[in-house]
Amino acid sequence: MPHLDASNAEKPRHKPSRGPRVPMPERSAVERARDFDEVNLGYTEEQAKAEADRCLQCKNPTCIDGCPVNIDIKSFIRHIIDGEYADGVAVLKERNALPAVCGRVCPQEEQCEAACVLAKKGDPVAIGRLERWLGDFDLACDLEERCEPEVGENTGYRVAVVGSGPAGLACAGELRRFGHAVTVFESLHALGGVLTYGIPEFRLPKSIVQAEIEMLGIMGVEFVTDIVVGATYTVDELMSEQGYDAVFVGNGAGLPVFLGIAGENLNGVYSANEFLTRVNLMRGYEFPKADTPVWRGRKVAVIGGGNVAMDSARTAKRLGAQGVFLVYRRSEEEMPARREEVHHAREEGIEFKMLCSPSEIVGHDGWVTGLTATRMELGEPDESGRRAPVCVLDSDFVIDCDTVIVAVGTRANPLLTQTTPDLELTRRGYVVADEQGATSKPGVFAGGDIVTGSATVILAMGAGKRAAQAIDQWLDTHSR
Template identity: 55%
Template sequence: MMNDPRNEPWREALRKSMKARERTLLERTAMNEVPAQTRRTNYDEVNTGYTAEMAVQESQRCLDCKNPTCMEGCPVNIDIPTFVKQIEARNFAEAAKTIKQTNIFPAICGRVCPQEAQCESTCFYTAKLNKPSVAIGNLERFTADYEQQSGHVHIPEIKTVNDIKVAVIGSGPAGLAAASDLAMNGYKVTIFEALHEFGGVLKYGIPEFRLPNSIIEQEISVLKEMGVTFIKNFIVGKTATIDDLKEEGFEAFFVGSGAGLPRFMNIPGENLIGVLSANEYLTRVNLMGAHKPGHDTPVLYGKKVAVIGGGNTAMDSVRTALRLGAEKAMIIYRRSFDEMPARKEEIQHAKDEGVEFLNLTNPVEYKSDDKGRVNKVILQKMELSEKDASGRRRPVPIENSEYEMDIDLAVVCVGVSPNPIIPQSITNLELTKWDTIQVDPEQFNSNIPGLFAGGDIVRGGATVILAMGDGRKASAAMHQYLQKQLVTTDN
């Protein structure tokens, strides 16, 4: 490639400044974190980030591969070797610009992406050397935080501004990513948010000890500077329909309305007081500030808390329970550590903070006191079957293994169904059998012309970065669609 940034003189010189063998001998730089005993009592962010020295040291490990396989693992195709080498060259501001070419929210992604299953899993170190990968996620986070602290935040360039109005429904990761790309392409973007604050699951779902609200605010303020209009307390499908918005001149729509209805297990006692969904528990705390003085929303302070599930939401819930004063905070998961869908780092953090793991265990019933408050859960032991046709080992109940355990709060984190409001409000919108919006897997367009969708309303329940990837791909397709419309009208 002629303009391959890898061939630039500074980068060639940098590669030669240290032998590849020397680089591979360096140990992966561990993330700084607040000690478990201190952090389990407060809401401060657990990971405190790299210093500049640590970041440079870590970036030296990167071999600047000719064929950077790490990029294949990134859903938004960040130019990973370029930004990592810019860090090594101590050109931190440029590194931030590089990331922001394809990912406008590095401070968020650097914190919540499952890098170990993405870029870091395809890094040369993991794939070929059987060594810990370059800490790409930690470096991304460092770059974003450095830029933020420098006070010179790079606002992406906007191409020629046009007068075409585009609506983004939902201000979660999918919507924010779509809005940013649409704004860069010059469209007049309005984000409609149902809640009273912006950020979607980043705000109501992910706790502040993992992603501080101030980080979300910063990223949103960049979008505002790019000219994106934010409207809160506005439920598309209720406050106004898609057709109403069309009448107001909106020409294309991106639906990122997210996951909705929490799933329960349909076992006896699940509607008792003190059995609640992770969405309710986390929203009360993260969005409504129930644990802070002066806030009106109440939350139940459990002493013996059972959290059902093994995903990131379960880890967030169980660690929240600790911070709300639980003496015993337990994960109850029907499979084993190997199958747990949560990020390894989150599982480790939970262990460090004193969370108990009851794996290969499943609740079968909740019992209550005479006021209808949960006071016991009946648990059943499970074992894993041989691999079935899908290659997964299914959990199978062990007969007569039931036992009772005292609890005073149960948080159910076994998944969510898509939010029904938008699908219900659009006639003839094609849905899948899971009630998610049916879209083209590349273009993200639905069967309704001009209506695109991405994130959990399409995937059912996925990650922040996959939602962002959807938002970006959809916005590229929306750009094409709108340009085509323009040509058609001109003729």
């Protein structure tokens, strides 16, 4: 949590600083690779003000267009400059119910910071770090002093939200602002979706996620865990028997995808989702104190090049692996993971095996002993615009390992959709919804990964919020 002294705040006339970007303090790679504590330490008040001072307070703040939920970035930075921190939090919360989360995990370098005018000539304002700092400022306040978005007058309508990930949480918060009663149904025993079971503690502490969710509880959102919609109740039953006037489907896309190569059934092979859930949610590394064990590999190969692969590799390292290899079939330049995560992974000793395509997992007595891979080279660009990897003849080699973690993506879980026959789906099983989240089924809205496929936290939140607005209008015109 940041060191704060609001009484220290001055009311400056703003003359932008020409200083360099204030670096984010972080723990040393050697120290942090041994535990699950957070890597980035966050700005102090002094550092946050120094960074805010770099903002030009542009007449045309292009940063705002770069934000998927159009947070008034210029204004919240202005409040930091002026020492009006609670006002800054209020600006953030106008558009984003989870600023301490987004300040940590949003790919700002591709969004608001890429659109900042300072990015044209050098380092943009560190908007994400400032968002995180204000979010933490809010969480460090006593509960009664925290910024509580206003809740609308009770409308008498009840909305069911399926899933407590960023899409469901954003939708639920917004629905409360309209005055509708909201119940969030979550299949797991813990709330937060990927924020809780996927993204590891060293990037996003669970206490931050829970504290942000607590505020939604204070706003009157009701949470029910251990309910699988599609099994415990169908969507139709929620509406006809449980009396909900509308349903928002935000159940994510958490079904693991495998490569379909030989050896994937061997002991020691995990999907990234299972591996991360065992560690993050079940605290498998504390077994037998925790109920669910996790296999601690000595040499671990992680297949993939996204954030999920990076999280899996860094988690395996923290579980004590001597060697962790990241196996990716394209080059480092094409890896979809955030640059910061790639940098941190390298610092922590993850070995990158680029331009290597896995072809078989080999084993002995039912257990993994290695991963066979083929060397690749980059050919012509494919339909994604990236240069396609092409096999190098007779280049197979074996990576010695006892664990393989497959992090090549996820897809939609059919449990809910197959029990909701009138919900139109794409060929790949995702829910078809318009920009506002309306689906083919009257009164049922959807957003987040279940519509777009695996995307980002802020895109899921934006979809949840837009759907809440559409639900509000729909209730106004269609219900009762």
